[in-house]
Amino acid sequence: MIEDTDQRIVGAAPAGARDRESAAAAVREMFTSIAPRYDLLNHVLSCNIDRLWWWRTARRFDAILKRPEARVLDLCCGTGDMAFALRRRAGSGNPQILGADFSHAMLQRAAAKGKGTTLRPPQWIEADALRLPFPDGYFNLVTSAFGFRNLADYDAGLREIVRVLAPGGECGILDFGEPDGVLGHVYRVYFKHVLPKIGTMLSGVRGPYAYLPASVERFPAPDEMLGRMRQAGFGEASWTPYTFGIAGLYRGLKHA
Numbered sequence: 065m066i067e068d069t070d071q072r073i074v075g076a077a078p079a080g081a082r083d084r085e086s087a088a089a090a091v092r093e094m095f096t097s098i099a100p101r102y103d104l105l106n107h108v109l110s111c112n113i114d115r116l117w118w119w120r121t122a123r124r125f126d127a128i129l130k131r132p133e134a135r136v137l138d139l140c141c142g143t144g145d146m147a148f149a150l151r152r153r154a155g156s157g158n159p160q161i162l163g164a165d166f167s168h169a170m171l172q173r174a175a176a177k178g179k180g181t182t183l184r185p186p187q188w189i190e191a192d193a194l195r196l197p198f199p200d201g202y203f204n205l206v207t208s209a210f211g212f213r214n215l216a217d218y219d220a221g222l223r224e225i226v227r228v229l230a231p232g233g234e235c236g237i238l239d240f241g242e243p244d245g246v247l248g249h250v251y252r253v254y255f256k257h258v259l260p261k262i263g264t265m266l267s268g269v270r271g272p273y274a275y276l277p278a279s280v281e282r283f284p285a286p287d288e289m290l291g292r293m294r295q296a297g298f299g300e301a302s303w304t305p306y307t308f309g310i311a312g313l314y315r316g317l318k319h320a
């Protein structure tokens with residue numbers, strides 16, 4: 065956790081990061097280094113459950129996605145799978161869907177995957193989630209899948225989401241959690257000891273797959289995260305566990 069003396073800042077802190085800027089730079093470098101194998105690793109390490117989680121998340125926002133005039137932003141979109149899941153759910157609703165990420169290499173993969181699809185693909189934009197290049201109140205829906213946890217300042221990230229949401233707009237943050245009980249124990253062994261080894265072997269890069277369990281451990285538990293969402297300006301906030309709490313969806317509503 066990175067702290068500053070005036071205000072306690074809570075966010076991702078990859079090894080060696082001293083402040084928000086160096087943390088963000090390390091995160092960007094890390095994802096850029098694994099971009100070529102990111103999709104393969106995601107599917108292998110999650111045993112393909114990631115596809116189910118993206119689909120479940122997209123389904124929760126059907127009402128917005130079916131509106132033709134809706135504007136949707138998928139933050140920290142990476143290689144685009146959450147944005148594509150939103151696109152498929154929208155069907156002929158055809159809202160404007162943007163995917164934003166600060167790793168150019170990840171966006172290049174997303175753009176390549178969009179070619180040849182029959183539905184209008186999402187548009188991709190290189191941008192920092194903490195300084196979004198969009199006016200206040202622009203979007204009806206903002207999502208982020210497994211990206212929010214990597215922000216160097218969670219509260220600033222939440223405030224930025226609230227800022228770009230229109231009144232009545234919704235936010236969905238899908239991210240990992242830490243299940244309780246026996247399953248939690250088994251899961252922690254897998255996540256901390258098995259996953260980093262497979263990840264390092266398949267990607268050929270050492271750091272990122274040790275950072276992953278550390279970043280999940282650092283991420284606020286649901287009660288704390290919901291408090292932070294309300295503090296940032298969401299009128300309503302809720303959490304739905306997925307797959308025994310290995311992942312979960314935070315939903316926030318910006319009151320009209």
Ligand SMILES: C[S@@+](CC[C@H](N)C(=O)[O-])C[C@H]1O[C@@H](n2cnc3c(N)ncnc32)[C@H](O)[C@@H]1O
Pocket residue numbers: 088091092095096106139140141142143144145146164165166167170191192193194208209210211212214215216
């Ligand atoms: C674990 S990947 C998730 C990608 C994708 N959403 C998915 O579900 O597979 C996290 C992504 O967040 C991006 N990211 C992290 N911090 C960011 C920031 N401050 N601004 C924009 N993108 C960021 C990284 O570049 C990376 O592509």
